Amino acid sequence: MAQPVAIEVWNPNGKYRICTQKKTILSVEDIVALIGDKCDGVIGQLTEDWGHTLFSALSKAGGKAFSNMAVGYNNVDVNAATKYGVAVGNTPGVLTETTAELAASLSLAAARRIVEADEFMRAGLYDGWLPHLFVGNLLKGQTVDVIGAGRIGSAYARMMVEGFKMNLIYYDIYQSTRLEKFFLKANGEQPVTWKRASSMEEVLREADVISLHPILDKTTYHLVNKDSLAVMKKEAILVNCSRGPVIDEVALVEHLKQNPMFRVGLDVFEDEPYMKPGLSEMKNAIVVPHIASASKWTREGMATLAALNVLGKVKGYPVWSDPNRVDLFLDENSLPPAASPSIVNAKALGLPVSKL
Ligand SMILES: NC(=O)c1ccc[n+]([C@@H]2O[C@H](COP(=O)([O-])OP(=O)(O)OC[C@H]3O[C@@H](n4cnc5c(N)ncnc54)[C@H](O)[C@@H]3O)[C@@H](O)[C@H]2O)c1
Numbered sequence: 202m203a204q205p206v207a208i209e210v211w212n213p214n215g216k217y218r219i220c221t222q223k224k225t226i227l228s229v230e231d232i233v234a235l236i237g238d239k240c241d242g243v244i245g246q247l248t249e250d251w252g253h254t255l256f257s258a259l260s261k262a263g264g265k266a267f268s269n270m271a272v273g274y275n276n277v278d279v280n281a282a283t284k285y286g287v288a289v290g291n292t293p294g295v296l297t298e299t300t301a302e303l304a305a306s307l308s309l310a311a312a313r314r315i316v317e318a319d320e321f322m323r324a325g326l327y328d329g330w331l332p333h334l335f336v337g338n339l340l341k342g343q344t345v346d347v348i349g350a351g352r353i354g355s356a357y358a359r360m361m362v363e364g365f366k367m368n369l370i371y372y373d374i375y376q377s378t379r380l381e382k383f384f385l386k387a388n389g390e391q392p393v394t395w396k397r398a399s400s401m402e403e404v405l406r407e408a409d410v411i412s413l414h415p416i417l418d419k420t421t422y423h424l425v426n427k428d429s430l431a432v433m434k435k436e437a438i439l440v441n442c443s444r445g446p447v448i449d450e451v452a453l454v455e456h457l458k459q460n461p462m463f464r465v466g467l468d469v470f471e472d473e474p475y476m477k478p479g480l481s482e483m484k485n486a487i488v489v490p491h492i493a494s495a496s497k498w499t500r501e502g503m504a505t506l507a508a509l510n511v512l513g514k515v516k517g518y519p520v521w522s523d524p525n526r527v528d529l530f531l532d533e534n535s536l537p538p539a540a541s542p543s544i545v546n547a548k549a550l551g552l553p554v555s556k557l
């Protein structure tokens with residue numbers, strides 16, 4: 202049986218009350234208890250399973266809005282939300298650079314074996330400079346491959362090309378005008394080459410560093426698996442700051458065991474918060490606990506956007522016309538526009554769009 206939840210109520214006598222529960226991962230039962238019989242809207246986390254049960258409970262309690270405090274919303278059944286008339290918000294844009302920076306950090310840490318070297322140093326094993334001590338890969342002139350060249354993938358590509366002069370291959374189901382414009386604008390002056398790959402195999406075969414940035418859906422589930430790993434270079438670096446299930450983690454552990462020079466930097470895991478057996482023992486894996494968006498500015502921005510998504514709907518505001526242009530909602534010195542910044546099922550619900 203579900204444990205009773207300890208609900209904290211903020212602003213108890215105000216027009217809008219906020220109920221919270223101090224627990225890292227809330228179960229569906231916990232959330233149903235939190236919603237109770239009167240709830241206008243909910244801000245939730247990517248660790249929660251928002252499907253028919255929760256949207257039905259929210260709708261029965263009079264709720265009209267839910268926002269993930271995340272840009273990814275693979276934990277949300279948007280069709281179910283639409284069926285119950287609930288608007289679903291997310292927090293795009295504000296995490297782009299922060300997440301890309303972590304992917305870049307993991308790429309560098311893996312290339313230069315920073316975590317292994319740090320552990321070696323702290324263990325008191327350093328007894329003098331040696332030519333072969335923690336030799337890694339030089340990034341300059343190598344090929345970086347971005348799978349999913351949306352907001353974050355494009356920002357990461359820019360960092361690796363501008364910062365480290367890497368050649369670029371990108372793979373996306375759509376042409377990334379955002380990314381291509383950047384290169385066209387560069388007027389061919391960059392000492393790099395770039396292309397859009399026509400298949401995943403082309404990308405995997407040629408890349409020295411591969412960074413994953415697609416959404417998680419059925420087309421990207423286990424996109425990296427035993428077969429695709431077998432195509433990659435033996436000394437390639439694989440970085441994942443998207444969602445854990447984009448990689449078949451069991452196949453990855455096996456590949457890491459068989460190929461000690463293959464290295465990975467992982468921010469996300471298939472069965473979060475757990476790792477598949479064997480992964481934590483692998484010296485050629487760097488693992489961090491889903492912190493890619495964890496800069497102070499970004500986390501505050503995500504909280505603001507999620508709150509404004511829900512508040513906007515509660516107040517009957519229209520939705521913002523361009524969810525990629527959210528800066529106006531983040532300016533501390535002025536009131537935010539009277540709109541919900543990013544509602545993913547706005548069209549399906551027939552919500553009015555802001556003229557601002
Ligand atoms: N680790 C973290 O903390 C963290 C932080 C932010 C975002 N994310 C994840 O990153 C994802 C991307 O965020 P974004 O803001 O860049 O989103 P985005 O929508 O701008 O980009 C996603 C890209 O993936 C592409 N894509 C979709 N299906 C594909 C496929 N089958 N093969 C190749 N490409 C495909 C899309 O065309 C799009 O260009 C989010 O959905 C989220 O899951 C993780």
Ligand SMILES: O=C(O)[C@H](O)CO
Pocket residue numbers: 247270271272273274296493494
């Ligand atoms: O999708 C997201 O926003 C991340 O995983 C959390 O920042």
